[in-house]
Amino acid sequence: MTKTVNLDHVTIRFGSYTAVDNVDLSIAGGEFFSFLGPSGCGKTTLLRCISGFVEPTAGRVLIGGKDMRGIGPNKRPTALIFQNLALFPLMSVADNIAFPLEVRGVSKRDRRRRADQLLELIALAGQGDKKVQELSGGQRQRVAIARALAVEPDILLLDEPLSALDLKLRQHMRTELRAIQKQVGLTFIYITHDQGEALIMSDRVAVMSAGVIEQIDVPAAIYDRPRTSFVASFVGETNALHGKVGAQEDDVVALDLPSGRRVFGLAGGNRRYRPGDACTIFIRPEQLKLATAESFNRLPASVIDIEFEGSTRHIRLEAEEAQLRLTLMNEGTPASLAPGDRLELSFDPEIASVLPSGPMAKA
Amino acid sequence: MGKLFAGVAHRHGLGVAIFIGSAMTLWLFVLVVLPQIAMVTQSFRFNLPPAEQGGPADVWTLSNYAYFIFGNGDGLNSVDLWVLARTIGVALFVTIIDLCICYPIAFILAHSAKGMSARLIVLGLIVPFWVNEILRAFAFRILFGTTGMINETGMALGLWDVPFDFIRANVALYAGLAYAYILLMIFPIYNAVEALDHNQIEAARDMGASWLQVHRRVVLPFAKGGLASGATMVFMLTAGALAAPQILGGPSSLWFTQLVYQWFNDALNWPRGSAYAIILLVVCMALVLLGMRVFKVPFGAIGK
Numbered sequence: 302m303t304k305t306v307n308l309d310h311v312t313i314r315f316g317s318y319t320a321v322d323n324v325d326l327s328i329a330g331g332e333f334f335s336f337l338g339p340s341g342c343g344k345t346t347l348l349r350c351i352s353g354f355v356e357p358t359a360g361r362v363l364i365g366g367k368d369m370r371g372i373g374p375n376k377r378p379t380a381l382i383f384q385n386l387a388l389f390p391l392m393s394v395a396d397n398i399a400f401p402l403e404v405r406g407v408s409k410r411d412r413r414r415r416a417d418q419l420l421e422l423i424a425l426a427g428q429g430d431k432k433v434q435e436l437s438g439g440q441r442q443r444v445a446i447a448r449a450l451a452v453e454p455d456i457l458l459l460d461e462p463l464s465a466l467d468l469k470l471r472q473h474m475r476t477e478l479r480a481i482q483k484q485v486g487l488t489f490i491y492i493t494h495d496q497g498e499a500l501i502m503s504d505r506v507a508v509m510s511a512g513v514i515e516q517i518d519v520p521a522a523i524y525d526r527p528r529t530s531f532v533a534s535f536v537g538e539t540n541a542l543h544g545k546v547g548a549q550e551d552d553v554v555a556l557d558l559p560s561g562r563r564v565f566g567l568a569g570g571n572r573r574y575r576p577g578d579a580c581t582i583f584i585r586p587e588q589l590k591l592a593t594a595e596s597f598n599r600l601p602a603s604v605i606d607i608e609f610e611g612s613t614r615h616i617r618l619e620a621e622e623a624q625l626r627l628t629l630m631n632e633g634t635p636a637s638l639a640p641g642d643r644l645e646l647s648f649d650p651e652i653a654s655v656l657p658s659g660p661m662a663k664a
Numbered sequence: 665m666g667k668l669f670a671g672v673a674h675r676h677g678l679g680v681a682i683f684i685g686s687a688m689t690l691w692l693f694v695l696v697v698l699p700q701i702a703m704v705t706q707s708f709r710f711n712l713p714p715a716e717q718g719g720p721a722d723v724w725t726l727s728n729y730a731y732f733i734f735g736n737g738d739g740l741n742s743v744d745l746w747v748l749a750r751t752i753g754v755a756l757f758v759t760i761i762d763l764c765i766c767y768p769i770a771f772i773l774a775h776s777a778k779g780m781s782a783r784l785i786v787l788g789l790i791v792p793f794w795v796n797e798i799l800r801a802f803a804f805r806i807l808f809g810t811t812g813m814i815n816e817t818g819m820a821l822g823l824w825d826v827p828f829d830f831i832r833a834n835v836a837l838y839a840g841l842a843y844a845y846i847l848l849m850i851f852p853i854y855n856a857v858e859a860l861d862h863n864q865i866e867a868a869r870d871m872g873a874s875w876l877q878v879h880r881r882v883v884l885p886f887a888k889g890g891l892a893s894g895a896t897m898v899f900m901l902t903a904g905a906l907a908a909p910q911i912l913g914g915p916s917s918l919w920f921t922q923l924v925y926q927w928f929n930d931a932l933n934w935p936r937g938s939a940y941a942i943i944l945l946v947v948c949m950a951l952v953l954l955g956m957r958v959f960k961v962p963f964g965a966i967g968k
Contacts, residue, residue, distance in 0.1 A: 352870060353870075354866060354870075373869070374866070374869050374870045375869050375870065375871070375872045375873065375874070376872075379870075380870065380871065381866075381867070381870045383863045383866070383867055384863075385861065385863055387861060387863035387864045387866070387867035389864060389868075389881075389882060390886075391885045391886065392881075400868070400871055400873075400881070401871035401872055401873075403881070404868075404871065404872050404873040404874070404877045404881070405872055448871070449871075451871075452871070452872065
């Protein structure tokens, strides 16, 4: 069974500090939904609020349409996976997994059967009698998931569960988590500061900053169509050029850069700008191209240095009083660029976002 | 031992190592081991006037231990046996009471109380122990006396009409003993519980465990070493207490240490006093070891 989660204008304050500011969204049953944001943006507080450890100062949390106010974490149909997993070190793997059943008074035999079932699901069959410490990081991760699934919750809440793993394992677990979610069909609510995790696994992503939701969208739209400067700069690498709006026609905005050169991009979030508005145009490094004879939307630049990374080359450039990054695929031809070279770049206006200059994420 | 000494000498210098080594040796050997050996030896001798010491009558004997069990030979020495049983029983009871009182305090101190309130709790626990042990015992006597505060309050509230003799009923004794070593119970438990990752408690709660289940399955097993350490200290010290039973004990109830005291100071029979002291020590240690076996506490956990 899956249930929707509705956050109805939720605000959480600690004293005078507002950790979560008027968050209003709804998560569909069976969805893999991520909250993405830097540390301290309020995402963990929000998760603790859904799980019942924190009550909202204002607003409501509804799970399956039912108001959760006053209902403790042990009575909610949610299971929380902690950042450090919080497995019980003195219990065996099977006892850990069966703990939620034990506290509900399920018989020893049924507990064992369910634990074996779950061990099978997480590909640890036959390892139930081991101590938690005898397992590897990835295995513990899976045990924590199995324990959370033991009582068949409607919603699984995950608080950066992969952050303690090394890079290789983390990449592997992303795929695995997604596969488990597809298999059990539950609603997953996932907290992370790692955009890679959020983009790869999620059906939808909510980007948070300073307690506020900046954008909720499918991963591709978060990356390709950021609605705020924060989202554009926090998610993925980007180039930012500041300027003033010259004109707008439909979604296409003409932006005048400090040099007086005019470039074109799409108005982010379907905004309407007035001439003279201070705006920033964001272009992804892999979407900048070396200009050819017929390119328009040109940008003269000079090469600062070149980093070779196997499949790609990262080229640092200077243009319009800013530093830009250009990523070129390694297509087998030897690099003809050298520091100091002058060249012209161009980009497709369709993939460049013009957004109001505002707070940007620190890289 | 040599390795340990070399290690300390390497890390902190030879002077420090020599100081620590000699202080430990003095402490353990001169103040603990030697007197105990003297007590054990003495307990197997007759109580002879100085003139006969070293003479033909000064031989090894089990008579002091035999006296504890058989008295002067006609049947069992039921009085002394009963005093020992009662002392041990009450010490166990006091230990359990202290466990019940201190575990919640230690848990709150470690996991709920923050900043100012935590410091106030610690102060409230420690400051009363600046007062001398005997004065504290007398304070309990005043509190529990027939015209004491508890009786006065109880009668003023109409809870009972005739003053209740808390001293004769030994309530004052149990309370005084329970209070006397409360810190030695709280701090080991606090140390153990504090090391527990708070997420484990929240995880257990999240998975539907009641508070009772959280403590039974997560916190208590984790804190077992601390509980054992605190319980051992409280039990040993309670069984060996002298001031509180002297002052707070009812007129008809003796504490085993009072028997030891009487043999030494009133009867001037040091060998028999030594034997009684050894009996108390051995019985207490046997009980502690038994308890550790029953609750599956490894010996090393006591040192935590």
